[in-house]
Amino acid sequence: MDDAEAIVRHEPEGRKAELRLWLRLLTTTNLVSNEIRRRLRAEFNVTLPQFDLLSQLERESGGLRLSDLSKRMMVTPGNLTGLVDRLVAEGQIAREQMPDDRRVVMVRMTDQGRREFSRMARAHQDWIAAMFSGLPPQEQMLLTQELAVLKKSVSDCRAP
């Protein structure tokens, strides 16, 4: 290997473990998301953020408010304006003003969007399953558990 993790080999002792873990987390995530991004573009002509947005909208038949979408996707609200614009232009989602609170914009999938997304989602799930197949189910569960602990640790450190 010769990626970002090479850094740790040069670091002094102490707090080295955390840094190593963080870099491994980062490189693994990048590895997967770069590959997913590439395939989504090649096979469905869709970007990863667009797929992410559609994923959040799936199963929310009532649609979602932009602010909720922003929280779920962990991106800033300003980000969504353009992203939604493009997906609306493609006909996959639709904007909708709320009458009772006119500040709110709801976004929901169109029938076309739902149809196209279901194909993408199936492929996406297959890709992930294949990529992760080298990790035995039991270890997958273990890893998932450990990540939950880490995630909580990070959240607690950040929130007051």
Added chain:
Amino acid sequence: MDDAEAIVRHEPEGRKAELRLWLRLLTTTNLVSNEIRRRLRAEFNVTLPQFDLLSQLERESGGLRLSDLSKRMMVTPGNLTGLVDRLVAEGQIAREQMPDDRRVVMVRMTDQGRREFSRMARAHQDWIAAMFSGLPPQEQMLLTQELAVLKKSVSDCRAP
């Protein structure tokens, strides 16, 4: 919790575990990197990609070729041009043509860059250590190990 992982609760059984693991991996990484990005900007007025580039360059007293930098950072080559431009403009790194192979561009840290980066790196390490402190050292090692297995699984799946 109410972030991206909420999706999995609606998915049918089978290959659910992989998807859950992937989404947890992604959200955890986003949580950490968003926070790191925020602090780097607030305290050092530097972006995360810039910090990443400087990290790769640290300890490489001889500098690095752009192509190597591209591999290590897992970004496309075209990405680096602008990134390097800005860091050169800031005086933290320097471009250098190789006489023996004039296609190659080497990038190395300036003294100023080295000085400023050492402050950033120290803070960065402290932040990570604090954020990860809720995960016992033994579990950190376990998680690091499991991620190595996963990383290999992903690499093998991708590479022919």
Added chain:
DNA sequence: ATTATAAATTATAAGCTTAAAGCTTTCTGT
């Protein structure tokens, strides 16, 4: 009722990222 505050979204500027095309330089096979 009026004003102040907060919430939800959009606009803007700077920077990041990719894919694809293009340029220069080097290597390879003949």
Added chain:
DNA sequence: ACAGAAAGCTTTAAGCTTATAATTTATAAT
């Protein structure tokens, strides 16, 4: 020596992302 292929980098166009400021609408406190 020469043509073709490959390597290394840059450019371009489209899209993503953040932070900040502005806009509109709703709520709360006089």
